[in-house]
Amino acid sequence: DTAVSQTPKYLVTQMGNDKSIKCEQNLGHDTMYWYKQDSKKFLKIMFSYNNKELIINETVPNRFSPKSPDKAHLNLHINSLELGDSAVYFCASSQGQGGSPLHFGNGTRLTVT
Amino acid sequence: GENVEQHPSTLSVQEGDSAVIKCTYSDSASNYFPWYKQELGKGPQLIIDIRSNVGEKKDQRIAVTLNKTAKHFSLHITETQPEDSAVYFCAASKYNFNKFYFGSGTKLNVKP
Numbered sequence: 001d002t003a004v005s006q007t008p009k010y011l012v013t014q015m016g017n018d019k020s021i022k023c024e025q026n027l028g029h030d031t032m033y034w035y036k037q038d039s040k041k042f043l044k045i046m047f048s049y050n051n052k053e054l055i056i057n058e059t060v061p062n063r064f065s066p067k068s069p070d071k072a073h074l075n076l077h078i079n080s081l082e083l084g085d086s087a088v089y090f091c092a093s094s095q096g097q098g099g100s101p102l103h104f105g106n107g108t109r110l111t112v113t
Numbered sequence: 114g115e116n117v118e119q120h121p122s123t124l125s126v127q128e129g130d131s132a133v134i135k136c137t138y139s140d141s142a143s144n145y146f147p148w149y150k151q152e153l154g155k156g157p158q159l160i161i162d163i164r165s166n167v168g169e170k171k172d173q174r175i176a177v178t179l180n181k182t183a184k185h186f187s188l189h190i191t192e193t194q195p196e197d198s199a200v201y202f203c204a205a206s207k208y209n210f211n212k213f214y215f216g217s218g219t220k221l222n223v224k225p
Contacts, residue, residue, distance in 0.1 A: 004156075031211050041200055043157070043215040055211055090156050099145035099164050099208050104156030 003027050006091045006105040013081055014113055021076045021108045023091030031055075032074035033102065034066060035090040043090070049074055081112045115140040117205050119216025127224050132193050134219045136203035137185040143205040146186050147213075148177060151200045160201075161188070193223045 006023040013019055025032060033056075034046040048056035049068040063079040074091060088109050092102040116139040126132050138146075144165035149157035163170045163177045163186065170177050174193075179186040190197055203216040 033211075041151075041218045041220075043202065043218075045212060048211050050211065092156075094211070099162070099206070101147045101159045101162055102149075102157075102204075102213060104149075104158070106154070106156045 004091055004093055004103050004105040006089075006108055008108060009106065010109050010111075012111045012113065015081055015083060017081050018077070018079045019081060019110070020078070021089055021091075021110075023074045023076070023105060025072055025091075025093040025103070027093055027103060029093035029095055029103070030071055031094050032068065032071070033092040033094075034074065034076050035092060035104075037088040037090060037107070039087070047074075047076075078110075081110075083112050086110055086112045115143055115205055115212075115214040117203060117214045117216045119203050119219060121219060122217065123220045123222070125222045125224065126193055128193060128195060130193055132190045132197070132221055132223075134188045134201055134203070134221070135185060136187070136205075136216050137183075138205040138214070139184065140205070140207070141181075141184065143207050143214075145206045145208060146177070146179060147204050147206075148188050149202045149204065151202065151218075153199075157202055190221075193221075195223050195225050197221060198223045 004025045031050045033048045047066040052068045065077045068074045088107045091105040094100045119136045147162035150160045151157040176189040201219045204213045206213045
């Protein structure tokens with residue numbers, strides 16, 4: 001059973017479009033995250049939710065909007081896509097306390113043309 | 114905020130040799146240090162972690178050392194195998210905080 005699953009795995013779209021990426025975890029974790037990995041492999045946190053509440057909101061354009069309907073799901077909606085949004089987006093989850101590691105999904109490769 | 118630096122960016126070793134990857138951190142309050150392995154097309158996977166009350170931890174061919182005074186920690190892989198080839202990331206975090214700061218990654222290539 002996949003612990004953290006995100007869909008789709010690949011997303012190719014044109015500039016200006018709106019797209020969503022979905023994430024689900026079956027680990028019973030309280031905290032979920034979105035990370036962006038650029039072409040140089042650098043991992044940068046975007047958002048974090050704890051029990052459906054936003055707790056981390058890094059300097060991310062307003063075009064990016066996370067939504068957590070329940071603590072097992074964290075979706076990412078992106079409006080008006082730009083070329084610079086092309087990257088791999090990773091969903092992750094953790095217990096969120098006392099030195100608990102992140103568990104990552106396998107990523108969504110977004111290509112904006 | 115925390116700044117994590119990781120070296121080297123690429124590392125090429127012969128199968129059977131050892132590999133060492135080093136990271137430094139800036140925030141002395143950081144107390145949890147996981148290491149992740151990322152294979153092509155996959156998400157990072159935890160391979161080992163260490164907490165600040167421990168100086169060294171070992172799991173078969175993988176070990177991590179932590180020097181709190183110098184604020185650096187290292188990953189040691191012994192008897193490397195071709196399947197160890199991947200990108201490795203170090204990270205630093207604090208208890209009761211949900212934020213992880215990642216190093217820039219090391220691409221390890223193990224030549225058969």
